[in-house]
Amino acid sequence: MGVIHQLWSAGLGEMRTLNIYLPMEYEADSSRTFPVIYLLDGAADEDFPHIAGLTQFMTMYELMNPSIVVGIANTDRKRDFTFPTTIAKDKQDFPTSGGSAKFISFIEKELQPYIGSHFRINGNRTLIGQSLGGLLATEVLLKKPDLFETYIIVSPSLWWDNESLLKQAPALMKENSPGAKRIYVSVGHEHRIMRRDARALSRTLKRGAGNAFVYFDYLPHETHATILHRSVYNALELLHKKK
Numbered sequence: 668m669g670v671i672h673q674l675w676s677a678g679l680g681e682m683r684t685l686n687i688y689l690p691m692e693y694e695a696d697s698s699r700t701f702p703v704i705y706l707l708d709g710a711a712d713e714d715f716p717h718i719a720g721l722t723q724f725m726t727m728y729e730l731m732n733p734s735i736v737v738g739i740a741n742t743d744r745k746r747d748f749t750f751p752t753t754i755a756k757d758k759q760d761f762p763t764s765g766g767s768a769k770f771i772s773f774i775e776k777e778l779q780p781y782i783g784s785h786f787r788i789n790g791n792r793t794l795i796g797q798s799l800g801g802l803l804a805t806e807v808l809l810k811k812p813d814l815f816e817t818y819i820i821v822s823p824s825l826w827w828d829n830e831s832l833l834k835q836a837p838a839l840m841k842e843n844s845p846g847a848k849r850i851y852v853s854v855g856h857e858h859r860i861m862r863r864d865a866r867a868l869s870r871t872l873k874r875g876a877g878n879a880f881v882y883f884d885y886l887p888h889e890t891h892a893t894i895l896h897r898s899v900y901n902a903l904e905l906l907h908k909k910k
Contacts, residue, residue, distance in 0.1 A: 668719055669736070674781055678773050684740035685778075686711055688719035690726055690733035693787070702734040702791035702907070703782060705774070705815070707748070707800035709738020717896055718795065722903070731907040734793075737782055746770075748799040750806060752828040767803055774807070775814055790816070793907070797821040797895045805868065806832060808850065809839040817849040819902040821895050822857060825864035833864055833871070840875040848879040851902040855889035882906075 669688040676683050686709055693701060704722065709715045715738030725731045741747070746763040747770035757764065782788060794815045796804030801823030808818050809832065825833045850872055854865035862885075869883035882905060889897055 668716060669738075672781075672785070674777065676773050676777050678769055678777060679742075681742060683742070683773075683778075684710065686715040686719075686738035686740060687786075688715075688722060688736040688738075689786075690723070690735065692726075692733040693735070697787075700787045700789040702732060702793065703786075703788050704734050704736045704793045704795060705778075706736060706738045707794070707796040707803060708741060708744065710740035711738075713741065714738070714797075714895060715740075718899055721896065721900060725900070725903055725907075729909050731903050732909050734907065735782075735786060735788065737778075739778070744799060748796075748803040749827055750832070753831075754829055757828060767806055770803070771807055771811060771814075775811065779814070793817040793819060795819040795821070795899060795902075796823070797898075798891065799824050799827075801825075802827055802832070808845060808848070809836055810843060812843055812845040812848060815848075817906050818851065819899060819906075820850070820852045820868070821898045822854050822861055822891055823852070823865060823868065824861070825868060826860050830864060833867060836868065836871045837875050840872075840877075845872075845876045845879045848876070849906045850876070850879055850881045851884065851898075851906060852881070853884040853886060853894065853898040853901070855886045855891065855894040857891045857894075861891075880906075 672685040745761045746766040749764040750767045751765035792815045852869045872881045
């Protein structure tokens with residue numbers, strides 16, 4: 668299904684495992700470059716197998732362009748995907764939380780350069796995150812939008828820290844204009860706060876993200892457990908159409 672690379676992160680102070688799917692076309696044409704899809708929760712026992720398989724399937728049937736998938740395996744997702752919180756219960760339930768700034772720096776300064784130096788890539792980069800991963804993907808979009816061209820944000824946990832990131836979104840977009848990004852936001856039949864926040868994020872992005880393309884996808888037949896696969900299929904079909 669792919670190859671495994673180990674990347675030592677000086678910023679995080681630990682080894683990180685990368686599961687990497689290379690499309691069949693990668694070996695067939697040594698001069699060709701490819702888009703990269705970065706997948707949070709990307710371990711072999713997380714979402715890497717079914718997202719890599721989905722990418723392979725959609726490429727085979729010419730529904731999208733061949734792409735590399737980089738699955739970032741977790742060591743402590745609650746640490747990496749959350750910024751510091753002011754809420755006592757959050758701190759109690761997530762005692763290692765608050766490390767997203769370091770993790771975003773790892774993506775920018777270590778992971779992306781590593782992938783660029785080891786694989787033939789082009790400038791098309793996508794980030795996929797669900798739940799706390801969706802919170803992290805939203806934080807990247809609002810604070811470091813140029814790290815990716817496409818954002819697939821599924822059931823984001825914007826409730827974190829009393830919805831502070833959602834409240835800061837308009838000001839952050841003025842400070843860090845997303846530009847011509849492609850943004851997909853989805854939510855299923857989940858907790859009402861998650862549904863409300865996903866809709867609010869989509870509306871806020873549509874109002875303040877300038878010439879970005881923003882698509883909101885409500886999937887009423889999907890739960891928090893089932894929504895990622897259907898959402899990624901819809902997003903790739905919409906945003907990665909074969910050209």
